[in-house]
Amino acid sequence: MERKELFAEAVKAAEMSYSKYSGFSVGAALLTVDGLVFKGCNIENASFSLTNCAERTAVFKAVSEGYMNFSAIAIAGSSGGDFSKPCYPCGACLQVLSEFCGDDLIIILSDGEYKLSDFLPKRFCEESMK
Template sequence: MDTGTIVDLIERCQKAKAHSYNRYSNFRVGAALLCQDGTIYTGCNVENASYGLTICAERTAIVKAVSEGHRMFTAIAISSDLVHEFITPCGACRQFLVEFGVDWEVFMTKPDLTYKRMKTGELLPLCFVPEALEKDRVNGPA
């Protein structure tokens, strides 16, 4: 992936956090998802008084893309307001990311636009992937 695309993705995720609905945690998160065809979808976290119903920025961006017919992704960038640490996806988001492959890029950023790059599968080692549902089981295949 070229540097210009990475910078664009990181800038878009930084802008996306401005739309965050974070009245409970005051923790803004933004995401920008790059589809294989070059389309970019952004997302932000949307909190809920019932905390378990909160939706993370990464999942918001993926749901937007999937709802428009996209299933193949190249990269996602995520941002928050953390100054000294790179934002990382939560466990639920890591599982959500590997649903669409274990070998695409995740750019975890800081507000100064620096980033750390990892593959989805690196973020969730020994992950449970869709192919696992096709493996032999005690009672035979599904």
């Protein structure tokens, strides 16, 4: 799947965003190594700390369906329907992605393509506990 196609899937996922408090819609499209796409959106809550990001929604959907090997994720965010400004993943989502993905996971944003290691060069992982 091409970068632009996966980003378009992320924009589609943002349409399902439940963001009544912030008005900021985010969608994520997570590509498995098998070529499947799991989409997720941000899901807000009146108790703000319980809000879940689009990226983690996509990861949790995929893992709960038995998929744990990913090659790329596209992320799109907008407060008014314009997805041209990059929506960088938050620290919590980077940590969750790092549980299942290597440093070379491709992260596709509106301004280009990155790797997980660009945002999270060092991380807490299984090896950290040994």
